[in-house]
Amino acid sequence: MSAINLIRIALRALQRNKLRAFLTMLGIIIGVAAVIAMVAIGEGSKQSIQSQLSSMGSNMITILPSSNVTGGVRIEGASFQSLTITDVKAIENNAEYVSAVSPVSSTKGQAIYGALNWPTSLQGVAPSYFDIRKLTVNEGISFSDADVATAAKVCLLGQTVINNLFPSGESPVGKVIRLNAIPLQVIGTLVAKGQSSFGQDQDDIILTPYTTVQKRILATTYFQSIYASAISEGMSDKATNEIIDILRTTHRLRPADDNNFQVRTMEELIKTLSSTSSLLTILLTAIAGISLVIGGIGIMNIMYVSVTERTREIGLRMAVGARGIDILLQFLVEAIIISITGGLIGVVLGITSAKVITLTLGWPTMVSESSIMLSFLVCAFTGVFFGYYPAQAASRLDPIEALRYE
C-alpha cells in the first residue's frame, strides 16, 4: 500500500471523528506550547540577568581587605586597614591585564539640602570609577584628576538622592548640599541604574573624589576597597593573579604569609546566577515535558479506545484484503498525524503565548529554535511511541472475531 493511500485512509478516519481527534491533539498542543513558552521564559530571564551583570561591569574586579591574625586574634576584614594609595598606583602602573583601577573610600551620612534631608552613602572614588562601574553622567560634568588632587568639595548625585532632595524637579547641578556638615557642590547627576540583581538601590549614592572623603570626612589614608577592570571578561583570571602578585609585593608579604586582602571577580557571581537561571529553565522545561508525556499518553488512550470501538471496521478491512501491516500502519499514521498536527499548532501557540507574556506581564522571553526543534521531535516521537502499541493491538486482531464483535 502506498504512502499516499495510507495518509488518505488515516485522514478519512480522523475526519469521521473530528472532535475526538482535536481533543486528543489538545494534550500535545498544550504540551508543546508549554515547553516552548517555559523555555522562552527561562532563556529570557537568563539573558536579562546576564545583560544586567554586564551593565554592572562583568569584567569588574573587587579588592577588599581581608581578615588577618594579629597576636592570635582574628580581626574582621572591613576594619582591617591594608589598602592604600600605594596599592592603587602599583596596580595602575604595573598590571598589564587591568584597564582601569579606582579606590573606594565610602561612608554613610545625612545629605541635607534646604529643608530636606536624606540618609545615603557617600563614595569617594577616582574618575576611572565611572568606567569600571559603567556609570554615565546624565547632566553636568564628572570630576577630574585635578579635583582629586585638591580634594575638591564637589559631588555627583544618584537619582534616588535627587528625588529626595530636589522633589520639585529643579536641576540640582550648581546647588550646594551638605553632608555631615561638609558643603559639597553638585556638578553632575548620574543616569539611573535601577536595582541591582541583589535588590540594592544603585541610585542611592553620592560620588565625590576619594580624597575629599579621606581628608575632609574620614581623616584616613586607607580604602575600604579597590575596584579594577580587567581588559576583557575573559582576562579576569589573569588580571586577578596579576593583582595578587602586585599586592603581595606592596604589602611585603613573605611566601608563607596568607594574603591580607582578597580579590573577587564577577565571574563567580555570573556563574552562580547563570546556573540558578539554568536550573530554573530545566525545572520549567521538566514540568512542561511532563505535560507533553501526558499528552502522549492521551494519544495512546484514545487510540486504544479507537481500536476497540472500530474493531468491526478492522475486521471488515481485513476481510476485504487488508494485511496486518496495513492496519498497523493505518493506526500508526493516524497517531502521527494527530501528534504532528498538534505539534505544529503547539509551536504557533507557544511562540504566541511567549509574546503575549512579554507584552502583558513584561517578562523577558526568548523563543529558542532549539526548544522548537526539540519539542517538535519529541511529539513526533510521542506519536510513534504511543501510537505503536494500540496500532499493533489492532493489527493482531483475528478478522473472524473482529467481524463478530458487538
Add this chain to the structure above:
Amino acid sequence: MNNKILELQHIKREFVMGTEIVRALKGVTFDVHAGEFITIMGSSGSGKTTLLNILGCLDKPTDGEYLLDNVNVSGLSRNELARLRNHKIGFVFQAYNLLPRTSALENVELPLFYNPELTAKQRKDKALGALESVKLADRGDHTPSQLSGGQQQRVAIARALVNQPVMILADEATGNLDTRTSYEIMALMQDLNQLEGKTIVFVTHEPDIAAFSSRTVMLRDGKVVKDSKNENVRSAKEALEALPPADDY
C-alpha cells in the same frame, strides 16, 4: 462445467475449548463450479459459520484440502490470505458492515485501497461502476445512515463486486431485512448470477431464500447431509411481484 471455483476435500475443523475438542466440521467435501448460485443451509451449530470462514479464507481447516480458484489455501501465510481475499472474494455480511459517516462511494472503494496497482482515478471509476450495477449510482455521496437497510446491503454488494472477485460470499445477507427487501436483494443476486455469470455462495438458514439458488448444500453436525440441484429455481422478481402490494399507511 469443469472450471471448479471451489474444491473442498474432507475439510475438518476442530477447536480446542479448554480440555474439550469441539469438532465443528467433520469432513466436508463438495465442489463449486463457475456460474453456480449455491446456498449452504443448516441450523445453528451445524458448522455453517465455520465453513463460511474457511471458504472466505479467514480461517484455515485443521485437516483436508481447500482449493480456491486452483490455489491451495492451506499453505498460505496470513498476508497471502489477505491478498487472496482482496482479489478473489467479495464478502456480503448480515450486518452490512459499512463504515459509518463515510459516503457510499468511499465504502465501495475500500477494498481497492488494498490493491496497490490501482490509481485514484481507476479506483473511483471502478467504484462508480459497481454502484451502478446495484442501481445506486445516484446515491454515491450518501452516508449509510442516509440509506435504507436494503440500500445499505446493496452498497455492501457493490463493495463485494468492485474487485471483480471470482466468488461472492454472502453470510445471511438477507437476515436483517424484511421479506420484500430480501426478495429485492435476491433478485439482484440472481441478476448478477444469471446476467454477469458471477459465482455466488450464499449461507442462510431460510428455506425460501434457498429456493432462489440453483443448488443447495445442507449441513448438519459438521457434515453434508444433502447436496441437491434445484431443478425448479424460483425467480426472485416474480416472487417480488407476487407479494401483496406494500401496505403503506
